Amino acid sequence: MKSVAVVAAIGGLLLAGCTSGTPEPATPPDNGVAVLAATEILDRATQALAAAKSYHLSGAFTGSDGYVTVDLKRSGENLLGEMTMDGKKIEALVVDGQKFVRLDKNFLTMAMGEDLAEQFAPIMTKNWLKPPVDGATFGELTDLFEVKEMIKPKGALSKGEASISSQRPVIALLDSGNTFESVLVATTGEPLPVKVTYPGGGLMVFTDFGADFPEIKLPAANEFLQIPATKK
Template sequence: MRIQRLATAGAAVLLLAGCGGSEDAGTAAPATTTAAEESGSSLADQDAAEVVDTAFSALEEAGAAHVVGSIEESGSTQELDLRLQGEDAQGTITMDGATVELVYTAGTAYVRAPAAFWASFGMPAEFAGQLEGQWVLMPEEAAGSFSTLTLSGLVQELRASGGSEITGEVTTGELDGEPVVVVTQDDGSTLTVADDEDAPYPLLIEDEGDAPATVRFSEFGETVEITAPENPVDLNTLGG
């Protein structure tokens, strides 16, 4: 399980990858006291790789999800709050105290961020100041990288990051009073999945690797209107 960071055209974007799941402030870790073979759950009867694949498939079929999480790396915490639906996405990513807003729709990416954020990537102060509080149309060559933040792109990354190589103990328990199945890997990282034959969604990831992370997936199948911002600044014309 892992969370990767992707930098594209002067805008850093957190990219979820690994076993998908979630945690937000105040949510207790799942209790896993029941052995899988004793639960009678068809999901719990699967091995670790099968549980992960089942969860990824359910996420993909949902068509939409709300993703909230954080990652600790190099002494700093980065946070994300994104709505992913189909080929579109919108939300915020916070890095080093700077909150970056993102909209990705119809294959085009738009970013709104403080001037300090743009300056941190080497943009001259004069130009960075022009972008303060402005929606920015990202160059076409960068938009393709943002597509990995769509639901379909995320599912592809989730599958690529582990797939059939995932091993670990499968147990059952409860999360927020609901039955779950938990895959625990050798490093202590866990994937918690709803123990629901009709909706076995990934619910909680706790990544105990080099960059500890937690992420929540919720609001499966719930959609919002995602539209391109009006009058964005085109980086190609900045300073012109």
């Protein structure tokens, strides 16, 4: 009986040691944005997003360009993204200031006409296109992946309710102009946007903050075509 009591006592000490030695997860402190005006909260969220090391944005919604899907990975000023707008797909790659785009046949048909698209699609859809420095041909398409423009309201901005989203306390920002339905901004830690909701159930979600994206890299020499500069 004595040995049983000793074993039980040792077990109790070990259990107590394991319990007391396990730290509680740290809760990020309140960042104070919930008491600010709606426009100030969006400014803080935009600044926090610009300062983030990296993030992943993905989702889909119905907008003025029809059904839109977005998949964007951003690391500093570099990005790799894919977007479809009403069945027309564009891919964008920006590395160290160098811009590349890749377009599907539907997009080329809209941009060039059916005959030229039919002629050049076999080559242009398989390779990245590197626009000239002036960006006059296709270079401006990378602007479609500017996230700050995606969360820029068209109408008056107001505050909605506080809630929990993706396990983080958030405050909702509402757009009367229906660019989006709401932007949910974290009220603890960095005031980063967490989700963007759209009328009709559309949704985009921010994830992978601080992640490494090795796929964001310059294409090999045989993987892109240089577009000639526009003659002046």
